[in-house]
Amino acid sequence: MGRPPSAKPTSFDIAYLAGVSQPTVSRALRGSKSVSAATRANIERIARELNYTVDKNASSLRSQRTHTLALLFFEDPTPDESMINPFFLSMLGSITRECALRGYDLLISFQQMHNDWHVAYQDSHRSDGIILLGYGDYQLYLTKLEHLVEMGTNFVRWGSVSDDGIGLTVGSDNVGAGEQAGAHLVEIGRRAIAFLGDASDHAPEFQDRYTGLCRAMRAAGISPDPALQRDAVSSEASGYAAAQSLLAGRASFDAIFAASDLIAIGAMRALAEAGLKLPQDVAIIGFDDIPAATLTSPTLTTVMQDMKGAGTLLVDALLASIDGRPVEQRVLPARLIKRQSTAV
Amino acid sequence: MGRPPSAKPTSFDIAYLAGVSQPTVSRALRGSKSVSAATRANIERIARELNYTVDKNASSLRSQRTHTLALLFFEDPTPDESMINPFFLSMLGSITRECALRGYDLLISFQQMHNDWHVAYQDSHRSDGIILLGYGDYQLYLTKLEHLVEMGTNFVRWGSVSDDGIGLTVGSDNVGAGEQAGAHLVEIGRRAIAFLGDASDHAPEFQDRYTGLCRAMRAAGISPDPALQRDAVSSEASGYAAAQSLLAGRASFDAIFAASDLIAIGAMRALAEAGLKLPQDVAIIGFDDIPAATLTSPTLTTVMQDMKGAGTLLVDALLASIDGRPVEQRVLPARLIKRQSTAV
DNA sequence: ATAATATGCGTATACGTATACCCTATGGTC
DNA sequence: GACCATAGGGTATACGTATACGCATATTAT
Structure with missing residues (x-):
């Protein structure tokens, strides 16, 4: 159980200082109930003193959960590539906020995806799920959506609710x-x-x-x-x-x-x-x-x-789907x- | 060197099918020159057939490079939390584009960061570097910037070039x-x-x-x-x-x-x-x-x-800094x- | 022909965490 | 007092990749 503290602190360093094993540190920090209150407190204190942070990659690799969502935009190609529909931008704020609240990171991309964007974020374990936004040519990407479903990818999209029954949709009334x-x-x-x-x-x-x-x-x-x-x-x-x-x-x-x-x-x-x-x-x-x-x-x-509601609902639905919880299609009221x- | 193909293909599966060892697969796919052309071609073919993608977490864990950048916004808190300065939004497009071009993922956050946002993205190995955008209270975050420098974090910010000499700045003239x-x-x-x-x-x-x-x-x-x-x-x-x-x-x-x-x-x-x-x-x-x-x-x-130029330059400068290449402060022309x- | 390189690849291992499993001490039960 | 459950935590290992090293064979130099 040796090993003295080194440069960037790891769970081993904390374990060493606390006089426990590395797994106990992991358990304590993740809130497992099979760690005594005293031990947990001690470990948390040391972690704080060392400015310890869990290594995202190691954690994700082991647990197969990235705690990251990906946001993909589908837009009609515009002459100015950097133009984004202002409407979606206002949704961006509420989505990032909601993700932060839930302890999720958010990956973002505006790229007109090539044929295999579905692979890009899920299979390579970059994210646990995908949020799709876009007014883009709808028919054109239906087949891709079907592919996503087929591969068991978790995703939600913003759009017309109950239009085709593919995957999960959140939208205004x-x-x-x-x-x-x-x-x-x-x-x-x-x-x-x-x-x-x-x-x-x-x-x-x-x-x-x-x-x-x-x-x-x-x-x-x-x-x-x-x-x-x-x-x-x-x-x-x-x-x-x-x-x-x-x-x-x-x-x-x-x-x-x-x-x-x-x-x-x-x-x-x-x-x-x-x-x-x-x-x-x-x-x-x-x-x-x-x-x-x-x-x-x-x-x-x-x-x-209701942009704020939209962001919340999108993230909510996606996380539910990821966790295997039941999730209903939901429609947001709009106001004149x-x-x-x-x-x- | 055994092990038959399984569910989500790994480099071992490819190695098995190609009759080589796993490290050879890794070398071939990463473009190492110590792999013969024939072997490489064979491995690439098999990888394509299996829809193989490199596991981002495992790769990042081993290489200590995430190939991900983080974009953080500093804004004056607005009554409507979801409001974002339209100016920065237009930069978002060119940044995402540039990142995609370089094979980097982009993490994004608009949160009013608490005291230790500097830790959040670098120490936990979520990203290789940070892009800072914001008109927010400037003096208030200078000390945080100094902290970033001190910790050896790679970052660039948008702002007034050569105002204080802290870190790397890109901005308009x-x-x-x-x-x-x-x-x-x-x-x-x-x-x-x-x-x-x-x-x-x-x-x-x-x-x-x-x-x-x-x-x-x-x-x-x-x-x-x-x-x-x-x-x-x-x-x-x-x-x-x-x-x-x-x-x-x-x-x-x-x-x-x-x-x-x-x-x-x-x-x-x-x-x-x-x-x-x-x-x-x-x-x-x-x-x-x-x-x-x-x-x-x-x-x-x-x-x-010049928004497009801004995004390019920001990403450019950050990547140079990450790779340890020399990088000069640069100023972008503006037009009336x-x-x-x-x-x- | 023999020593010095280079080429191509296998062996072993590390990255840092999370979890299955096992063990020990305690307490309660009859 | 033997018996079993439970709490608390240790041991071993897996996640999938990348890299340091070593070891053949092939190539060149002398």
Whole structure:
């Protein structure tokens, strides 16, 4: 049981000083109940004095648990590679916070993963599980998700809940949010409501928002006009183009519900350039409540998602899945933030 | 040399199939030149067929190199914990990209670290080095930096280059950028130029920008008026307050140079509420070129920093330091982006 | 031809921790 | 007082890789 203290302290050094064996040190520090209170206290004291920290690699190697999660972004490739959807960024904060709270480290990557990103983080024992974020081309990565399931990888993703049943999903109540937006527009007297955002199953979340809008319109006795829907991905440029296309169309409209704030902001620019007055001529609602939504003129009415709750729920669900605990799909409520763009 | 293939393949499995010893597999996959081309090719083929990946923990434990960097944020605590300075976020993209390119993983944390964050990532062998980002209270963490140096921890930080000589710093040419901004304001005929941003040594970057502004003014024969400087931290609220204080002061001004875009945006709101016309009554320049700078009205003239270069340089410098290669402090050029807020 | 190198690879072992298993002393049970 | 359970902690070993060393065989120098 010899061996004097050396450079970076190990559990052996502590054991030596405490007059016990190395395994006892390990047990004491990990809270095993087969160590007496006195011994534990002594070991903890020495550990503190030596500034001892458990070697993450050795610990992970032995226990096969890394206490690390990986966060992967799937985004449409943007011209500027360093651009990240502001919406996801605000989620980042709550995820890191939640991980820290649970004693987990967080690995992060924005890379457009090649074919075997699934291998990269789980098989090589870098992380215990994966969080997937992204608006990216949805169909394209479904097969990869299936692969993940097949390999027994633990993962959760943010998106449209219960869309395909692959793995675990956490998301906002997009349909409900769409209904709120639609109801508000109807309430302020709008009847020809356009929707900007992909309504196909390539973007389930956008589709859900459109579904909610339509539901609200029908509840008010309005029948949604398909001619007033335009595809758009979540970017200002795409919103600008979609709004121009709408303006060029024959169908008139007095309101727009955009599937994201970036789309809305692009659309507002197109409308302003066309000489339309907001919100008098066209009321507009966005989605996400990004910081810029308060800077536009008029300020943008939008749907705020519960970012803090999202981070918590994602990490929560993933850890449950890792620990083999049962876990239910959960949907987060969203809230309509009324600003000038719908104030008439 | 026995042992048949098992569940998750290890280097032993490959060795068994290739008819060589485990160390040879390790050597082959790591590119050692003491393995024949034929043997190497065979081993690589088998590894591919088995979907083999090196176990990160075992590898790190043995080699004492994690091939992982840690990114830590120091921010002023904000009411909303999940808010992150948009400026740093745009750097995040280029850092992750650079890490991936070099084969490094990236650990991330936004936590207001307690007293011993320095220990947390290096001593426990989670990462080979640390990248520090933040506008936070500068003096407050100087002692911690010294501690890092003392412990032999590898780290780089973003900030004002050559301010204190502690560790390695990468940053923009803040003085030069301040000069550009000042020169531009002088060029459009402004002479009473106010500065919003802490000019003390609590915020060396802001101080540098102020220094540059003063230098440009003096070059034009204008003597900077200390009464036109107001402290502000990088937030909209702080900028708003600073501008109000300025308006309440007796000294008149026809231009503002704000130390960050968030400050500028807050100031613009205060000016607009005071009934001033931008840029006719007051021209304004920000710093950072955050996305919102194009959304304000008028759109905001600002200084764009080289984010991509920043990420590359930070990672570059850190890796050099880790590898014991010599590394020089480097400064990145910044560029003035002229928009409506200075268009007269 | 013989000694000196180099090439290619096997043997042994270390990295630091966590856990299965075993042993000893104590206390309680009848 | 023999018997068994329990607490407390030691012994041995595994996790999967990387590297120091040694030992053949092949190559070159002399």
